[in-house]
Amino acid sequence: MIDVLQHINYQQDSLLPRRDRNHTTTILVLGATGKAGRNLVPALLSRQVEVRAATRNSEAFDGTSNATVVRFDWNDRQTCSAALDGADGVYLIKPESESATDLVSEFLAEMTRAGASRLVLHSEDAAKTRSATDEERRVELVVEQSEFDWTIIRPNWFIQDLDDQYFFGGMIRDKGIIAMTTGGAGVSWIDSRDIAATAVELLCDPSLCRNEAFTLSGPEALTIEALTNRIRSITGHHVVPVEETIDAAEVRMRRDGLPEDLIAYLKRLNASIIAGDTATVTDSVERVTGRPPRSIDNFLAEWAPQLAAQTENVSRAVVKANEALFGRQIKAWAGNDIDSLLECYNNDIVYVDVPFPDQPVRGLDAFRAHMINYNGQFDRSDFVAEIITLVANETHVVGELFCTGRYIGTGSPEGGVIISWSATLVETVVEGKICSERAYFDPTIFEKAVVKASC
Structure with missing residues (x-):
């Protein structure tokens, strides 16, 4: 393990040629396909800078063809030296690795x-609050102890994370929520385009903000409540805030199977928000670029048409999924396939036969017993359940059934009796599972059929 507090001895490479420190012409951009990188590459090219756009998958790079696309993989040392060939400066994003400090130290040696x-x-943004033993701060220390003309930028949360499926985009579009651990503190969201604009100035002028570290923020800090209010008012999309405690978030992350190092990292981020670190508003963007950062209102106005289209597509997909769920449920019930039937319900199902409102069935185990008992009242060899009407939206399904079966339950004559009846099911669906169901039917139909067969 490389000791980050040990000064890296670059003097041993002093015989290697050094480029003019005041004239940067070729920039290597790591993470060229990322949120900031995809804006940084064209911005640098517009300044007549030669760009080497680094990515693990060069075929995925969708930037301008004027950039030289180079393959770069932190785990492949050979790609490091090849990517740096001819570069005067580097835009560096630390690797997502438990060995990030070692990898960055080796990269800096290659830069020399x-x-x-x-x-x-x-x-x-949170790195400034971390101890020297945390990986984020350790990487900064390696850079600070180097002899490069370095600048460290610490951006706050990206506004674009709101549209990112892996951050908040999915929950906003699919569930209408934003779940965060904030403790009531705010976040000064920054547009990734402003990060790129700031980086352009720093890379093109090596004397600018030399050996300095500073935070990049948007023009205002918003609590989660204020953020959701702003989203609703500007985009028209209904979204509500969900405040999650650190402990609850940890339980959820473990349940979701996240690795322990990622859980620890996310807990540090949450603690930083609660401490108020992300609520800081700085003038760094304007100081470097000469103009104020974009507001979150600006982003939301741009995003609104896309969000509306995405939400409509998601809505249609969810409705179709709920319709298909109802079809699977009825097929399994009619076929007496109890295991397949139970897969349609969540563990906390509440089932009510509306004619008997005082006899709700709660929980999957109780529901299994109920359905086994109910289905046992029919000879399943010729049982038919036909869906007559089906109406669904994102959260509910209403289906009308016409059923015919040979009733062999209590009071039925030998050999049973054929009965036909209608039923309407009203269901609430959460994340693809039925969480509540109400069944409407006339129970006297069975009694009348038994009496008639006995006459």
């Missing part, structure tokens, strides 16, 4: 050998 002199490290 390649003759690069300018370095902008994309860190994170």
